[in-house]
Amino acid sequence: MNRITREQLEAITDRENIEGADVESLFNFFRHNDDLAAHAPDNLCQIDPRDGALIVYNSKRAKRPHDNQVAADDAGGQSSGDGKSCPVCSGKTTGVVDVAELSEGHTFINKNLFPVLFPPDEIKPEWLEEPLYPDPSHHGRVSYGMHFLQWTSSYHHRDWNNMPLSDRLVVLQRLAALERTLLYDSDGYMPPSSQWRSQKETSGFVSIIKNFGAPVGGSLEHGHQQISWSNIMPRSYYDNWCFYTRHNDFFSNYMLNENPVELEIKDYGKAVLMVPYFMKRPYNMMLILKDVGKQYLCELDDDELEEVAEGIGDAMNAIMDIMPRLGKETAYNLVVHNGPGAGWYCELLPYTQETGGFEQLGMWICQGTPAQAATELRRLI
Numbered sequence: 001m002n003r004i005t006r007e008q009l010e011a012i013t014d015r016e017n018i019e020g021a022d023v024e025s026l027f028n029f030f031r032h033n034d035d036l037a038a039h040a041p042d043n044l045c046q047i048d049p050r051d052g053a054l055i056v057y058n059s060k061r062a063k064r065p066h067d068n069q070v071a072a073d074d075a076g077g078q079s080s081g082d083g084k085s086c087p088v089c090s091g092k093t094t095g096v097v098d099v100a101e102l103s104e105g106h107t108f109i110n111k112n113l114f115p116v117l118f119p120p121d122e123i124k125p126e127w128l129e130e131p132l133y134p135d136p137s138h139h140g141r142v143s144y145g146m147h148f149l150q151w152t153s154s155y156h157h158r159d160w161n162n163m164p165l166s167d168r169l170v171v172l173q174r175l176a177a178l179e180r181t182l183l184y185d186s187d188g189y190m191p192p193s194s195q196w197r198s199q200k201e202t203s204g205f206v207s208i209i210k211n212f213g214a215p216v217g218g219s220l221e222h223g224h225q226q227i228s229w230s231n232i233m234p235r236s237y238y239d240n241w242c243f244y245t246r247h248n249d250f251f252s253n254y255m256l257n258e259n260p261v262e263l264e265i266k267d268y269g270k271a272v273l274m275v276p277y278f279m280k281r282p283y284n285m286m287l288i289l290k291d292v293g294k295q296y297l298c299e300l301d302d303d304e305l306e307e308v309a310e311g312i313g314d315a316m317n318a319i320m321d322i323m324p325r326l327g328k329e330t331a332y333n334l335v336v337h338n339g340p341g342a343g344w345y346c347e348l349l350p351y352t353q354e355t356g357g358f359e360q361l362g363m364w365i366c367q368g369t370p371a372q373a374a375t376e377l378r379r380l381i
């Protein structure tokens with residue numbers, strides 16, 4: 001079975017674990033890597049004045065070999081399927097900042113070779129005052145930070161759907177440790193979060209996502225998550241915040257109270273998996289933590305983390321069962337919501353339907369009802 005060995009990992013390890021890492025040294029891991037610096041983004045972002053959507057510019061990302069099927073054959077992308085030519089398994093990957101043992105093999109975190117955010121040479125005081133400082137000439141605002149990858153397992157074909165629960169818990173714990181270091185030990189590098197009422201004393205925004213499958217941007221087959229730490233707030237965090245100010249309630253709490261009971265897929269005890277009543281695409285799911293006072297993964301206790309790990313694994317297995325039956329290539333995104341006013345929840349978004357023009361106008365035509373999806377998901381899970 002193809003995997004990266006402990007010895008190969010050791011050869012590329014900058015840090016054994018992320019706890020206590022200072023931001024400056026993490027920044028320097030990015031700045032001092034010539035390959036990474038060559039792929040650095042433009043550090044420029046614009047905001048759509050209509051809805052607050054952020055556009056981060058990175059002209060060099062177009063050169064990513066794994067986005068191109070022909071190049072992927074050469075460079076070891078996802079074409080072979082057996083992992084034999086995987087750059088991660090062959091140790092041809094960037095420096096590691098966290099390694100943890102699993103029942104078999106390891107989970108580890110390293111730097112994204114094609115970062116969407118990059119540390120600036122210096123941080124100007126006005127950047128720290130507020131994330132959206134004035135930009136009257138519309139030349140754009142600075143966007144900066146770091147972009148990491150978490151490899152779920154050193155084994156090529158192991159991921160949330162086929163790893164023991166105890167290993168999945170370790171993967172989540174390491175993700176939480178990275179999140180904690182970035183948010184809480186980074187004063188002076190990012191705008192503080194204190195301006196958001198209800199917000200904890202943190203700096204910057206940590207975004208956690210997973211892309212699986214080429215149709216949704218998964219450019220490498222070896223199972224992984226992406227983590228960005230940014231000075232700018234993703235639009236969906238802003239949406240959750242707006243919801244909070246409108247309703248004076250956490251979005252998670254609203255869903256726990258308002259989502260129809262027949263759309264619940266599974267209640268784990270401290271977390272609930274459900275189909276939202278406003279499902280945009282067939283089999284979209286939300287996994288919601290019941291303790292809505294918690295906002296970040298690093299605030300969850302081990303019982304809660306274990307239920308989240310269980311829910312994610314269940315949902316992914318269901319997606320992998322359903323999509324081939326729909327005649328679709330298995331592809332999904334996982335996105336974590338940990339912004340102000342949200343509580344903690346994540347969304348699982350299988351790519352069961354294309355995005356058309358009506359959807360671009362904000363009118364989603366969904367080929368399936370939430371009730372049908374919930375019934376089928378309950379049957380599978």
Ligand SMILES: [Zn+2]
Nearest residue numbers: 086089156222
């Ligand atoms: Zn691999």
